[in-house]
Amino acid sequence: MRVLLVEDDQTVRNFVAKGLAEAGHLVEQAEDGKNGLSLATSEKFDVIILDRMLPGGVEGLHILKTLRNQNNTTPVLLLSALADVDEKVAGLKAGGDDYVTKPFSFSELQARLEALVRRNRNEAQPQTRLTIGDLEIDLLSRNVKRAGQKIELQPREFRLLEFLMRHAGQVVTRTMLLEGVWDYHFDPQTNVIDVHISRLRQKIDRPFHHPLVHTIRNAGYMLQE
Amino acid sequence: MPQLKPNLYSFGWMIREMFQRIIHLIHKSTAAITHGDFSQHIPLIGNGDERDDVAIAINAMLDGASQQMDTVRQTSNAIAHDLRAPIARARSQLEDAALYAHTEAELRTAINHAVEQLDHVTSICDALLRIAQIEAGGRRSAFTRFDLVPALQDILELYTAVAEDRGITIETTLPATLPFHGDRAMFQQAIANVLDNAIKFSPSGGTITCFARFMPPQPHSENDGTIELTIADHGIGMMAEDMANATKRFFRAEQTRHISGSGLGLSVVQAIVHLHGGQLHLANNNPGLSVRIDTPLPHTKISKITDIHR
Numbered sequence: 001m002r003v004l005l006v007e008d009d010q011t012v013r014n015f016v017a018k019g020l021a022e023a024g025h026l027v028e029q030a031e032d033g034k035n036g037l038s039l040a041t042s043e044k045f046d047v048i049i050l051d052r053m054l055p056g057g058v059e060g061l062h063i064l065k066t067l068r069n070q071n072n073t074t075p076v077l078l079l080s081a082l083a084d085v086d087e088k089v090a091g092l093k094a095g096g097d098d099y100v101t102k103p104f105s106f107s108e109l110q111a112r113l114e115a116l117v118r119r120n121r122n123e124a125q126p127q128t129r130l131t132i133g134d135l136e137i138d139l140l141s142r143n144v145k146r147a148g149q150k151i152e153l154q155p156r157e158f159r160l161l162e163f164l165m166r167h168a169g170q171v172v173t174r175t176m177l178l179e180g181v182w183d184y185h186f187d188p189q190t191n192v193i194d195v196h197i198s199r200l201r202q203k204i205d206r207p208f209h210h211p212l213v214h215t216i217r218n219a220g221y222m223l224q225e
Numbered sequence: 226m227p228q229l230k231p232n233l234y235s236f237g238w239m240i241r242e243m244f245q246r247i248i249h250l251i252h253k254s255t256a257a258i259t260h261g262d263f264s265q266h267i268p269l270i271g272n273g274d275e276r277d278d279v280a281i282a283i284n285a286m287l288d289g290a291s292q293q294m295d296t297v298r299q300t301s302n303a304i305a306h307d308l309r310a311p312i313a314r315a316r317s318q319l320e321d322a323a324l325y326a327h328t329e330a331e332l333r334t335a336i337n338h339a340v341e342q343l344d345h346v347t348s349i350c351d352a353l354l355r356i357a358q359i360e361a362g363g364r365r366s367a368f369t370r371f372d373l374v375p376a377l378q379d380i381l382e383l384y385t386a387v388a389e390d391r392g393i394t395i396e397t398t399l400p401a402t403l404p405f406h407g408d409r410a411m412f413q414q415a416i417a418n419v420l421d422n423a424i425k426f427s428p429s430g431g432t433i434t435c436f437a438r439f440m441p442p443q444p445h446s447e448n449d450g451t452i453e454l455t456i457a458d459h460g461i462g463m464m465a466e467d468m469a470n471a472t473k474r475f476f477r478a479e480q481t482r483h484i485s486g487s488g489l490g491l492s493v494v495q496a497i498v499h500l501h502g503g504q505l506h507l508a509n510n511n512p513g514l515s516v517r518i519d520t521p522l523p524h525t526k527i528s529k530i531t532d533i534h535r
Contacts, residue, residue: 083351084358103347156382182383186414187348189421189490195386218337 001046001117002026006036006063007079008054012102016049019106020113033058040067045074047117049109052080052091061094068095075116079104085185107219111171118170130165133225135204135212137165146204156181157200164213164223173220197221247279254283263291303475304353307488308346315342352489356474359496364408370525373405373412373437373452380413381435384420392429395420398436403452406522407501415497418490419456419516426460426514433458440519448521457515468507494518 003025007013010031017027028043030036033054040048040063048067052060064076075098078091083101091099097119098112128139134147142158144151153161160181164172174193178184197213205211214222250267257265266287267280315338322335358364381397388395405412423433433456440451463471470476472495475488491505494516498505503520 083354086363103343105344182379184383184413184417185410186417187351188383188417190384190387190424192383192387195390196383198390199386 002028002044003113004028004030004036004039004043004045004048006030006033006040006049006054006060007051008032009051012051012079015106016109019110023110032056033060033063036060037063037066040074041070041072046120047113048074048076049113050076050078050096052078052082052087061091064091064094064096073120075120077109077113077116079109105218107171107216108173108175111173111176111220114170115167115172115176118167130162130168132165132168132223133212134208135165137161144204146208149207151203153200153203156196157203160196160200161204164221168223171216171219171222176220243275250280251283254287258287263287263294300474303473304349307349307475311342311345311349315339315346318342349489352493353474356489356492356496359411359493359500362500364411365500367408368406369409370404370406371409373403373454374399374401376405376409376413377403377416377435377437377454380416380420384417384424388424388427388433391424391427393424393427393431393433395433395435398434400438403437403439404522405452405520406525407520411497412501415494415518416454416456418494419518422490423456423458423460423514423516426462427458428460431459431513447524449524450522452520452522453517454520455515455517457510457513459510459513462509462513463507465509471507472505 003020005013005017005020005027007016007029008031013029013031017029020027028039028045030039034056036050036054037058050060050063054060060078060080064078067074067076076096077098077100078096079100079102080087080091081102082091088099088101097116100109100112130137130139135145137144137158139162144153144158144161160177163177163180167176172180175187177193177197178188201211201213205213212223212225214224216222254265254267266284269277269280318335318339322332326332326335377399378397381395385395420433420435427433435454435456437452437454440453442448442450467476472491474492476491477488495505498518498520501520502523503518506517506519508515508517
């Protein structure tokens with residue numbers, strides 16, 4: 001995908017650009033708000049990574065608001081050291097699609113970027129059934145089947161599986177699961193997510209030949225055939 | 226009555242002189258405070274008149290400010306210490322690797338360990354910012370009425386799996402509904418921190434009890450009753466003298482130093498409970514620790530709380 005990266009800190013910019021290029025994405029870079037704004041408004045991107053506090057008199061939220069005023073719906077991920085709940089709310093209200101605070105891990109940023117782009121593409125057609133390999137779930141009847149065999153899941157387990165299936169083939173981080181499945185926005189000290197994943201695995205993977213839920217080291221999990 | 230005139234003058238002069246003296250004393254004390262000396266108090270004259278009242282009020286203010294300054298100083302020292310420790314570890318791991326690592330694998334291991342230490346620094350900063358933000362009180366505008374029972378069940382569901390995984394049982398006693406006034410997400414975080422601790426300090430095979438109830442208002446009370454929430458474990462417990470310090474930032478009891486954590490969990494709980502006008506009580510559970518959170522329900526004209534509980 002084509003990514004615009006607006007970030008004034010050279011170390012952070014190089015690090016992100018390198019990581020994304022290595023993952024096969026095309027990255028355009030802007031080191032100040034003015035350049036960022038002109039690139040964002042004149043060219044087409046799949047996703048924009050936007051720092052908030054930028055030199056050059058044009059700050060991140062201004063770029064974002066300008067885009068949204070022009071009915072430009074390109075997904076925007078805000079990347080900022082402003083970590084306050086109120087700052088996050090301000091960022092999302094201005095039209096941001098996700099918010100990652102500095103310091104961050106590259107795997108978290110990458111996972112969230114891919115989820116954003118995927119969501120943007122999927123939003124057009126609402127789905128009622130999701131399948132991956134021999135696993136299928138029905139979002140209306142809430143039935144889960146693997147290899148034709150019915151699997152009983154608790155409501156939360158169903159939501160966890162649904163989240164993983166909607167992001168099939170992508171890395172989802174523990175934070176993404178905590179936010180997306182439980183709607184919690186704090187950092188639990190214990191490995192709560194790992195325990196819930198392991199319970200889900202008992203039901204959907206254990207009785208079958210090959211596993212679908214994979215652990216991605218230092219990053220999170222991925223549902224994949 | 227012309228003879229009153231000189232008296233009025235002398236009375237006015239007396240008042241003027243009295244104020245001048247008070248102002249002079251205040252000036253002397255404030256000058257000392259400007260230079261950081263909070264011990265400088267305004268001397269009492271001892272005749273119990275208005276001058277002493279002013280002096281007593283100002284001295285009390287000075288004592289309060291001085292105590293707060295001490296807390297800030299102690300907290301800053303604790304922050305510096307607790308941030309230095311992981312930074313020092315990261316630094317030595319990196320320097321050690323730079324000097325002595327022979328293989329790429331060794332280098333990578335050292336770098337990963339250093340990153341973990343820095344992540345720990347970040348989580349400490351996050352918790353501190355969170356406490357500061359909660360204490361600033363701005364979030365109170367987001368307070369709403371909600372039923373605490375489903376909010377509790379949600380968070381219990383998240384942690385029950387973790388507890389079971391470690392062979393710990395969580396026993397829950399909740400009424401059908403519990404009216405509550407506050408910030409749902411924030412209060413859930415407080416409960417999560419308490420549960421997190423209870424699980425962390427419980428032995429395998431142990432039991433954690435979670436109990437909540439509505440306490441009707443006392444006559445002439447300033448609230449519509451209180452929600453009492455107790456989470457008790459049978460873990461290693463806490464020494465009586467540690468309980469008084471447990472909510473202080475970075476406090477970690479001697480016997481828990483080997484267990485991972487930031488030492489900020491209960492400080493966050495305390496800040497959240499205070500924001501809700503509540504009280505946090507720690508008690509011995511013989512064995513284990515019992516954490517009780519009492520949160521008042523503010524008066525509301527439209528509330529039907531008493532109806533719910535009749």
